[in-house]
Amino acid sequence: MELTLALSIGVLTGSGVWLLLRPRTFQVIMGLSLISYAVNLFIFSMGRLGLATGKEPVLRAGVPQELAHYADPMPQALVLTAIVIGFAMTALFLVVLLASRGLSGTDHVDGIEPPEGMEPDDDGARP
């Protein structure tokens, strides 16, 4: 389980950072989303007593009321807050992205198309 989680966080973060550094606004927003997924998973893995696998998420009758028998509630609260805020911010960023596309006529992050041949690794996708 730890290995799967670590790998998925790593892959998500790596892809997110790569996309964040790309020149098109859509790639940037995808990158930011991937990074926020990775961060959410990471927060879960930071609970006390290690990664909670197969533990109760909420209090339940018959289970002793100790942290050893439950998943740590603190990361859950943090993740919930992070998801809500991240969702709202992504929606806002999407609006700004569309406004920028409308005002500048291009989806380049700088608002202007680079001169031909200046962007060797661009995949050629033009608006």
Next chain:
Amino acid sequence: MTGLADAAPMQHLMLAPVLLPLLVAALMLLLGEERHRLKMALNVGSCAVLLGVSCLLLLRAANEGAPQAVGVYLPGNWQAPFGIVLALDRLSALMLVLTSLVGLAAALFACARWHRVGVHFHVLFQLQLMGLAGAFLTADLFNLFVFFEVTLAASYGLLLHGSGRARVLSGMHYIAINLAASALFLIGVSMLYGITGTLSMADLSQHIPTLRDSDRGLLHAAAGILATAFLIKAAIWPLNFWLVPAYSAATAPVAALFALMTKLGVYSILRLWTLLFGGEAGASAQFGSLWLIGAGMLTMGFGAIGMMGSQRLGHLSGYAALLSSGTVLAAAGFGQNLLTAAMLYYLPASTLAISALFLLGDVLDRWRSPLEGADPYEPKSEAAPFLNARLEPTRGFNLDEEEQALVGRPIPAATAFVGLAFLMCTLMLSGLPPLPGFVGKFAMLNALFNPLGLAASAGAQLGLTGWTFLAVLITSGFFALSALVRAGIAYFWTAQGRGPLRVGLAEGVPIAALLLACVLLSVAAGPALRYTQATADALHAPSGYVQAILGAEPVPSVAAGSTSDEAAEGTP
């Protein structure tokens, strides 16, 4: 918290800086979009009340007698480290007063014309103030994150206020880097929780000295990641390329308020660094000190050179904000209480001056190019105002057209006011006497040479970092002076076909108020420096803060008299 019943009104006053803007913002959302005047009055009125409340809180923090005066409020009535804790110490009170003062000036200035160029200006403005106040008051990392996000969300809206290509583009970069910074913030916070099992700042500071050695590397990594998030907000080099385009594209009152936002990053660094890695932190004491000093000085250099290269007043003010931020961070990095005290005196002074310069820049830009000012949505041209032929004396042109003596002719009052205000900003930002820019820098240099106080530090050596800081501090002041003098010449002395300068009451009063606050800070430099000294002493000996928070008792439930079961349920 011990005497909650007898000091109840003052105790609850702590909540006002968070609750009042929130309620006013909610109320304004319910009002229709048409009711500009009412919203304007609500916004300015709320800012004025906030200023009064913060001044009361400042007086209370200053007068509480004990060296570490801390007011603690438990909104959820759970004993720390559980639940939400708000704490008011001298540093928070100082930042609250600064916030509400700049907020009031910016709100008033916006009433002149800027508040009409978009929707929901006043609502976002109040929410921004709420986020700032909450971040200055909170005593745990979870709420610090929430209030940071409130501040950021409102700032996105405010930056885009007025729309236009420049604002949308710089806003997009601003949002992207802040979303990335929020991710770093979360990673750092959750790592700290994973290592220590708490998010309360006071509790964290108790856990750090007793940490296992195997966890110390992880702790430093977590602190570094968290600090990076704050340093992005504080606009440290090389994470500050977003600042100048964003701040100069924003409308003037928003930019003036944003001058505070960099100080929010500085505040968080100062608060957490002194709590977590102060002298009592055992093996982790002073972790990252050299990084702060070095990066701060690089930021100062970047800001100073940027000021020299700026052609527009908006850019000039933006780089001045970088210079101030870098100075404050580098000074904080030394971790000496005398230097921190001087820095805490310099911080509000420079923030006030930068805000005033942003507001002045708006008035001056409109004067220079009235056509541009008529349409607030989009600047007509990107051309730099200094690089045109207007700097050349026109052939046959005489400043004095009627060939009369220039001496003795009255200067129009508005021009004289704006000129004097610009002069004061120049003095403040370059650190020339008699304004607090000079007093603050002088106190910093004094603290560098005498780290233990005037009498006790004979034979103290400055060291390489100290000498470098001294050199950078003085050189950057000289750079700022040259850049501002050149801008002043270009704006005030060059001949150009332009009408008389008009400054409305709503524009003149905020600028005058900000500069008057600077003058007051200079006149009352003695008490102000004593206050910041007490602040710095408390920061560098955080046990008082920690004890006050962890020792705060929840209010007993009203039902406590009946049965204990009910009381236990009623407490939360």
